[in-house]
Amino acid sequence: MTDTTESDFVVDIPPRFHEYLDAALLRVQVIHPGCQFSRSGCAISVRARDGHSEAQIRKTVLHAVYREKIYAETLGMRQALVAAVTAR
Amino acid sequence: MNVWPLKFRELPDGSMLFSDDAGRFFKADDGFLDRYATDELSVADRSFLKEGSHSFDREFDLPWTSFAYRWSQRQSRPEKMNYVILVPTLRCNLACGYCQVSRAPDSARGFDWSDETLAGVLLFLGGLEGPDIKVEFQGGEPLLRVDLLETVRDFCREKFSQSRFVVCTNLQKLDTRAWAFLDADDTFISTSLDGDRTTHERQRTHDDNVTDGFFRNLEQAVARYPKGKISALPTVDVANPPDFDALLDNYERYGIRSVYLRPINHQGFARKLDQGDNVLARWNRLHSEFIDLLIARNHRTGRFMEEYYFTQCLKRVLRFDTNNHVDIRNPNFFASDYVVIDYDGRFYPTDEARMLSRIGRIDLGIGDVATGIDQRKVEALNSGAFNHFDPDCIHCAYQPFCGTDVVDDISRYGRIDVPRPDTWFCGRHLSLFDKAFEVLYRKDKPTRASLAAWLGVAAWDDGMAPVHS
Numbered sequence: 001m002t003d004t005t006e007s008d009f010v011v012d013i014p015p016r017f018h019e020y021l022d023a024a025l026l027r028v029q030v031i032h033p034g035c036q037f038s039r040s041g042c043a044i045s046v047r048a049r050d051g052h053s054e055a056q057i058r059k060t061v062l063h064a065v066y067r068e069k070i071y072a073e074t075l076g077m078r079q080a081l082v083a084a085v086t087a088r
Numbered sequence: 089m090n091v092w093p094l095k096f097r098e099l100p101d102g103s104m105l106f107s108d109d110a111g112r113f114f115k116a117d118d119g120f121l122d123r124y125a126t127d128e129l130s131v132a133d134r135s136f137l138k139e140g141s142h143s144f145d146r147e148f149d150l151p152w153t154s155f156a157y158r159w160s161q162r163q164s165r166p167e168k169m170n171y172v173i174l175v176p177t178l179r180c181n182l183a184c185g186y187c188q189v190s191r192a193p194d195s196a197r198g199f200d201w202s203d204e205t206l207a208g209v210l211l212f213l214g215g216l217e218g219p220d221i222k223v224e225f226q227g228g229e230p231l232l233r234v235d236l237l238e239t240v241r242d243f244c245r246e247k248f249s250q251s252r253f254v255v256c257t258n259l260q261k262l263d264t265r266a267w268a269f270l271d272a273d274d275t276f277i278s279t280s281l282d283g284d285r286t287t288h289e290r291q292r293t294h295d296d297n298v299t300d301g302f303f304r305n306l307e308q309a310v311a312r313y314p315k316g317k318i319s320a321l322p323t324v325d326v327a328n329p330p331d332f333d334a335l336l337d338n339y340e341r342y343g344i345r346s347v348y349l350r351p352i353n354h355q356g357f358a359r360k361l362d363q364g365d366n367v368l369a370r371w372n373r374l375h376s377e378f379i380d381l382l383i384a385r386n387h388r389t390g391r392f393m394e395e396y397y398f399t400q401c402l403k404r405v406l407r408f409d410t411n412n413h414v415d416i417r418n419p420n421f422f423a424s425d426y427v428v429i430d431y432d433g434r435f436y437p438t439d440e441a442r443m444l445s446r447i448g449r450i451d452l453g454i455g456d457v458a459t460g461i462d463q464r465k466v467e468a469l470n471s472g473a474f475n476h477f478d479p480d481c482i483h484c485a486y487q488p489f490c491g492t493d494v495v496d497d498i499s500r501y502g503r504i505d506v507p508r509p510d511t512w513f514c515g516r517h518l519s520l521f522d523k524a525f526e527v528l529y530r531k532d533k534p535t536r537a538s539l540a541a542w543l544g545v546a547a548w549d550d551g552m553a554p555v556h557s
Contacts, residue, residue: 070124085160
């Protein structure tokens with residue numbers, strides 16, 4: 001049976017993560033296709049409809065933002081590593 | 089100090105697992121994650137990360153080079169072609185309900201290698217550089233054409249300095265010539281044993297006398313050959329699983345301590361079987377319970393049995409030398425070190441690709457023995473053969489230990505760009521590695537004894553499962 005529980009809430013994102021918000025939004029929409037996410041300035045508005053709790057979704061959003069920041073900041077390290085190891 | 093990117097995953101018990109791209113891992117709490125993500129690591133955090141080789145000061149300094157070495161050791165490097173799966177006949181003398189490749193009846197014509205195909209196979213084998221070769225004879229029932237097997241084996245023994253042969257047989261009907269073929273020290277037996285007698289008969293033999301024939305031959309083979317010569321695999325129907333205690337008893341009775349628990353394959357005709365809803369979730373639960381059963385049984389009996397694939401996953405977490413199992417490696421380049429040759433001389437990159445082609449879903453053939461391997465198709469498949477920069481895998485704590493399965497993705501979804509978490513492969517391996525890490529962090533004696541046995545270490549040590557507290 002589909003859980004039709006609905007809740008609306010806003011996840012505030014600290015300024016240092018703002019540049020990663022759009023990428024994170026893409027990922028959380030895949031993880032929670034039953035929810036609606038939208039960016040409103042420095043926050044993400046969530047309309048949850050898939051039965052997950054607000055706490056769970058808050059954590060998912062925050063983790064997605066963390067992941068995008070870590071990815072962006074360390075991409076150069078990864079590229080240098082692969083280039084060095086696979087150089088002929 | 090620079091910290092190598094850490095990937096993290098909240099485990100089902102609420103704890104947080106971290107890993108780096110080279111496969112070093114540890115558990116820590118949410119507080120550490122917040123400090124890491126906000127660039128506010130404490131002195132203790134930095135010290136822990138440095139000691140755990142998760143950081144470096146400058147490119148090419150010793151910690152950097154050490155990390156690069158460890159990363160490189162986790163990559164599966166293509167070797168020379170040294171493993172071929174040969175299907176000399178598609179005919180079989182059984183008709184299992186979930187047969188994966190649409191076997192042909194025992195008396196059918198046109199499903200064996202022709203003389204030209206045999207000549208092409210030998211030409212292909214003759215062109216391999218060696219020095220070693222492993223040949224797996226699949227089918228159908230390969231022993232229906234023991235003459236072809238003899239020809240291939242004689243050729244390989246002459247050509248290669250080291251050769252090894254595995255006959256994947258249902259052990260149903262063995263004449264004197266078949267037994268003589270199996271007697272050789274360089275020849276091994278792989279068979280199917282679906283659990284206890286009742287399950288085996290329900291799923292495979294369907295008849296009391298036929299079942300008797302199989303078990304008689306299995307018993308004879310066990311009595312005749314040394315340990316290690318015979319391996320067996322059960323195929324498990326998630327809708328009607330066997331009694332696992334009875335399955336383990338039966339395997340042990342025949343001297344087989346390693347059980348590779350396989351779900352019914354989706355690549356072939358077995359996909360039509362109705363296994364009910366939530367098959368993946370039910371399979372994962374079944375497998376997890378099987379691991380717990382094994383641990384308890386090993387503790388009770390003092391004799392250690394394993395689930396082969398789970399052990400592979402554990403070894404991939406903790407060791408460097410498990411990079412070439414074709415079911416889980418990264419990258420998993422096709423037709424690099426092994427290839428399948430079907431009954432009609434067609435090359436396939438994997439046995440599953442052969443099955444998928446056979447049902448007409450897609451042609452994953454990559455050439456034939458007359459014209460050679462089609463590198464253009466191989467390269468197309470190879471574009472999805474690694475997980476490093478997959479947009480989901482790159483964030484996954486299990487990425488260094490996991491792999492990819494392009495053929496399974498094509499089989500299930502008709503494409504290879506489905507988001508990873510939505511795939512069977514990912515769902516199965518997330519569950520497998522969740523279980524692996526759950527087990528690695530347990531502290532009870534029975535678990536630690538099984539872990540040590542599975543990993544081939546004298547005893548389990550706390551340092552092998554680090555925690556940053």
